Every structure is written in C-alpha cells, then in structure tokens.
Amino acid sequence: MKKLWLKLLMGTSILTLAIAYSYLKKKQIPKKRLVxxxxxxxxxxxxxxxxxxxxxxxxxxxxxxPGSSMKDRTALALIQYGFQQGQLGIKNKTIYEGTSGSTGVSLTLIGNSLGCKCKLYLQNDLAQEKYNILQTCGAIIEKVPPVSIVDSEHFCKKAEKQAKIEGGYYADQFHNLAxxxxxxxxxxxxxxxxxxxxxxxxxxxxxxxxxxxxxxxxxxxxxxxxxxxxxxxxxxxxxxxxxxxxxxxxxxxxxxxxxxxxxxxxxxxxxxxxxxxxxxxxxxxxxxxxxxxxxxxxxxxxxxxxxxxxxxxxxxxxxxxxxxxxxxxxxxxxxxxxxxxxxxxxxxxxxxxxxxxxxx
Missing domain, CATH: 3.40.50.1100 (Rossmann fold)
Structure with a gap:
C-alpha cells in the first residue's frame, strides 16, 4: 500500500511539473532582434x-x-555572406559600399545590430535627407561626383578600392549574387x-x-x-x-x-x-x-x-x-x-x- 501511494505521488509530481513547464514555456516572450x-x-x-x-x-x-525599405533583405544577405566567407569577423567589422542611399541605410542599421560599422560612398546629388539619415545612424560617408562606372572616382570603385587599402569587406551589391x-x-x-x-x-x-x-x-x-x-x-x-x-x-x-x-x-x-x-x-x-x-x-x-x-x-x-x-x-x-x-x-x-x- 505504501509503495502504491509513492507511485501515485511521483506520477502526480511529474504530471504537475510537465504542466507547469508547458505553461511557463507558453508565457515566454520571443527574443526576436532586428534581423x-x-x-x-x-x-x-x-x-x-x-x-x-x-x-x-x-x-x-x-x-x-525595419529599415523602411526592401534593401533590408539585400543588406542582411550581403552581411551574412561577409561573415560566411570570413571577410567579416573578429579582426574586421567594417563594411564598405557604394550606394544611392537605401542599401547604405540598411547596411548601417543591420551592421550596427551585429557589431559592424559602415563606410559608404555616395553621389553628391542625392536627396539631402539620405545623407542626414546615414550620418544620424552612424555611417561614415563620403560624397563623390556622379561619373561613369569606368571612372576610378565612381562611388562603387571608390568603395572597393578603399576596402582593399584598409582591409575591409566590400559588400558589392551590384555583383555579389547573395x-x-x-x-x-x-x-x-x-x-x-x-x-x-x-x-x-x-x-x-x-x-x-x-x-x-x-x-x-x-x-x-x-x-x-x-x-x-x-x-x-x-x-x-x-x-x-x-x-x-x-x-x-x-x-x-x-x-x-x-x-x-x-x-x-x-x-x-x-x-x-x-x-x-x-x-x-x-x-x-x-x-x-x-x-x-x-x-x-x-x-x-x-x-x-x-x-x-x-x-x-x-x-x-x-x-x-x-x-x-x-x-x-x-x-x-x-x-x-x-x-x-x-x-x-x-x-x-x-x-x-x-x-x-x-x-x-
């Protein structure tokens, strides 16, 4: 009889714990981040x-x-590619890119959330609010005149060159198939x-x-x-x-x-x-x-x-x-x-x- 009561008590305790665990699990708040x-x-x-x-x-x-544009998808993929290829990591956390604004904003915000910084090159004739947003979000920006892609001063060429000089990651949104x-x-x-x-x-x-x-x-x-x-x-x-x-x-x-x-x-x-x-x-x-x-x-x-x-x-x-x-x-x-x-x-x-x- 004593053994029977112990079995029932143990069974009840396990059931109670299972119900309590299930309840607590349901009550947990999903820990979702920006990405x-x-x-x-x-x-x-x-x-x-x-x-x-x-x-x-x-x-x-x-x-x-979250970054108010479609470029969030692109930026996340480019950053993930950088980490996967070892071009971003403990030794290097700087992203370089030539942008018309939106990709730069997304790279900066997502980069911030993942511990990376951005150096961006943009044409000097864009809407002023784009520069303001980027600077507010912490990007380092350089404005360059609008020129042909074959010119060494083109914003993409400048970003790629500077990345090589400083050992950073050039995201290359135009040609990176990510x-x-x-x-x-x-x-x-x-x-x-x-x-x-x-x-x-x-x-x-x-x-x-x-x-x-x-x-x-x-x-x-x-x-x-x-x-x-x-x-x-x-x-x-x-x-x-x-x-x-x-x-x-x-x-x-x-x-x-x-x-x-x-x-x-x-x-x-x-x-x-x-x-x-x-x-x-x-x-x-x-x-x-x-x-x-x-x-x-x-x-x-x-x-x-x-x-x-x-x-x-x-x-x-x-x-x-x-x-x-x-x-x-x-x-x-x-x-x-x-x-x-x-x-x-x-x-x-x-x-x-x-x-x-x-x-x-």
Missing part, C-alpha cells in the same frame, strides 16, 4: 488602381521592413500571398538583385507568369530587355542632360549589366516618365493613403501599362520599395521640380 523581423511584409490590395483597370492589383509593402539569392524568399512570399494566382509581376531594377531573385522564383513556380521591368528615363535596361541591346539615346554624345540619368528618380535604372541583373528573367520593359511617376505618387497618397518613394510610384505606373499590354492577365503584383520620407527634398519638392524644369 529576425526582416521580410514577411504584407501584400495589400490597391483598390483605386484595381477599380480603374478592372483587374486585381496588389503591392508588397517592403517599406514596412543579393539576388535573398530575393528568392521575396518571390516565395509573393507567390504564397497570392495563393499562386499571380499573373504578372512588375518592378524597377537598381542592382538587379530584387527583380532577379523574384523573377526566378516565380518563373520556376509558373513559367507563364509575366515579369515586367519599370525603367526611368536615361536608363538602358528597358532597351536591353526589349531588343537585347544595352543602349539608350541619352548615351549619344551631347544628348545626356544629367549624369547618370535624365530623371528625378533615385536608386534605380542603370547603363550597364550587373551580375545580379543578368540572372533576371524579364519579359518586357517600359520607360516611365518622371511626370507619370510624380502624378502616381500623389494619387497613391490621396486614394490609397500610401506615402511611398519615387521608384514605388514608377512601379505602379508600369502596372497600368502592363494591364494594357497583357489584357489576359487578371492578378498583378508590384513592389512598394520604400517610404516617401527619403524623397521630400527632390521628388516631393515642387520648387526643386520647377527649378529643374520637371513636369508634374
């Missing part, structure tokens, strides 16, 4: 554009990443969020990493999904997609109005082919004029309550053009890359637009 909440951004329905076109138009809210590989996940999210019903995907290209990774994933799932490039004036990528030649008339001597491109859109468009971009599977490209992008940005504010960056507005214009070109497609998805807060002094500044004779 753990990058990605899995929401997909929203753009009611005004959908009603205007008679199609279902959705946008992936990449501005809701960039496009990061966006297989973005493509996976889009496919799953649309329940596989997506017919057409539209976005711009800067480094080419995002459109490359997303297009590869979507095409693997369904080869009939159309992938459309939105390109700013002066960029050669649209011509490369449609005719196989990386050229635009602005390349002709005496025609270029502004270096590198004749546009107020920052951070996208290119006049060369990068290793990341060459992985993209694109069906067609549209050149989107500044006036169209500026008007779309205002429409998104007024009709959708979305205050987004210049390339995001350009993407949405390209959606409307894609609807006309592919009337058989029903579900269209684009990217809202970042917030409009980084574009107040130029893209959203009427005085700036008037001074530079940009229509809006």
């Amino acid at each position: 753990d909440i990058i990605g899995n951004t929401p997909l929203i329905y753009l009611k005004s554009l959908s009603e205007q076109t008679g199609r279902e138009i959705y946008a992936k809210c990449e501005f809701m990443n 960039n496009q590989q990061a966006h297989f996940q973005t493509g996976k999210e889009i496919y799953e969020q649309t329940n596989g019903l997506i017919d057409c995907f539209i976005m711009s290209s800067g480094t080419g990493g995002s459109i490359a990774g997303i297009s590869q994933y979507l095409k693997r799932k369904n080869k009939n999904i159309k992938v459309i490039l939105a390109d700013p004036p002066g960029s050669s990528l649209k011509t490369h997609v449609n005719s196989g030649v990386c050229y635009t008339y602005q390349e002709a001597e005496g025609h270029r109005l502004k270096n590198p491109f004749d546009t107020v859109i920052e951070g996208c468009g290119l006049n060369r082919l990068t290793k990341n971009y060459m992985q993209a599977q694109i069906d067609y490209g549209f050149t989107i004029q500044d006036k169209e992008s500026i008007q779309m940005a205002q429409l998104l504010i007024e009709k959708e309550g979305l205050f987004v960056g210049a390339s995001s507005a350009m993407n949405c214009v390209a959606v409307l053009k894609a609807v006309q070109k592919y009337p058989e497609c029903k579900v269209f998805v684009t990217i809202l890359c970042d917030s409009g807060q980084r574009y107040l002094s130029k893209f959203y500044n009427k005085e700036y637009l008037q001074q530079h004779q940009i229509e809006y």
Whole structure:
C-alpha cells in the first residue's frame, strides 16, 4: 500500500511539473532582434488602381521592413555572406559600399545590430535627407561626383578600392549574387500571398538583385507568369530587355542632360549589366516618365493613403501599362520599395521640380 501511494505521488509530481513547464514555456516572450523581423511584409490590395483597370492589383509593402525599405533583405544577405566567407569577423567589422542611399541605410542599421560599422560612398546629388539619415545612424560617408562606372572616382570603385587599402569587406551589391539569392524568399512570399494566382509581376531594377531573385522564383513556380521591368528615363535596361541591346539615346554624345540619368528618380535604372541583373528573367520593359511617376505618387497618397518613394510610384505606373499590354492577365503584383520620407527634398519638392524644369 505504501509503495502504491509513492507511485501515485511521483506520477502526480511529474504530471504537475510537465504542466507547469508547458505553461511557463507558453508565457515566454520571443527574443526576436532586428534581423529576425526582416521580410514577411504584407501584400495589400490597391483598390483605386484595381477599380480603374478592372483587374486585381496588389503591392508588397517592403517599406514596412525595419529599415523602411526592401534593401533590408539585400543588406542582411550581403552581411551574412561577409561573415560566411570570413571577410567579416573578429579582426574586421567594417563594411564598405557604394550606394544611392537605401542599401547604405540598411547596411548601417543591420551592421550596427551585429557589431559592424559602415563606410559608404555616395553621389553628391542625392536627396539631402539620405545623407542626414546615414550620418544620424552612424555611417561614415563620403560624397563623390556622379561619373561613369569606368571612372576610378565612381562611388562603387571608390568603395572597393578603399576596402582593399584598409582591409575591409566590400559588400558589392551590384555583383555579389547573395543579393539576388535573398530575393528568392521575396518571390516565395509573393507567390504564397497570392495563393499562386499571380499573373504578372512588375518592378524597377537598381542592382538587379530584387527583380532577379523574384523573377526566378516565380518563373520556376509558373513559367507563364509575366515579369515586367519599370525603367526611368536615361536608363538602358528597358532597351536591353526589349531588343537585347544595352543602349539608350541619352548615351549619344551631347544628348545626356544629367549624369547618370535624365530623371528625378533615385536608386534605380542603370547603363550597364550587373551580375545580379543578368540572372533576371524579364519579359518586357517600359520607360516611365518622371511626370507619370510624380502624378502616381500623389494619387497613391490621396486614394490609397500610401506615402511611398519615387521608384514605388514608377512601379505602379508600369502596372497600368502592363494591364494594357497583357489584357489576359487578371492578378498583378508590384513592389512598394520604400517610404516617401527619403524623397521630400527632390521628388516631393515642387520648387526643386520647377527649378529643374520637371513636369508634374
């Protein structure tokens, strides 16, 4: 009898402990850090554009990443690659990069969270708020004149050279394929969020990493999904997609109005082919004029309550053009890359637009 009571007591104690452990486990707070909440951004329905076109138009809210842009995904992948290759570690924790702003912000913030510092090289004609954000976040920045990629003073060349001199890690967002590989996940999210019903995907290209990774994933799932490039004036990528030649008339001597491109859109468009971009599977490209992008940005504010960056507005214009070109497609998805807060002094500044004779 005594032995029986001991067995019951022991059994009850084990059960009680198990229940208590299970309860405590449920009550624990997940210890997520900045790097753990990058990605899995929401997909929203753009009611005004959908009603205007008679199609279902959705946008992936990449501005809701912790660094307020799609470049968080790229930056995390580039930093992880640096650690995996031994180029970042105990002896070296400095990241070097040439950037138009957003990748630099993401590299700086994610780098800070992982104990790294950034030295960034940027063109000297970007929106002032980008420099302010980077300096506030602790990046060391150097402004350089906008020049051709073949010039040793190009911001990417400067970053690469300085990294070699100082023994740092050059992230190389344009040619490091960790960039496009990061966006297989973005493509996976889009496919799953649309329940596989997506017919057409539209976005711009800067480094080419995002459109490359997303297009590869979507095409693997369904080869009939159309992938459309939105390109700013002066960029050669649209011509490369449609005719196989990386050229635009602005390349002709005496025609270029502004270096590198004749546009107020920052951070996208290119006049060369990068290793990341060459992985993209694109069906067609549209050149989107500044006036169209500026008007779309205002429409998104007024009709959708979305205050987004210049390339995001350009993407949405390209959606409307894609609807006309592919009337058989029903579900269209684009990217809202970042917030409009980084574009107040130029893209959203009427005085700036008037001074530079940009229509809006």
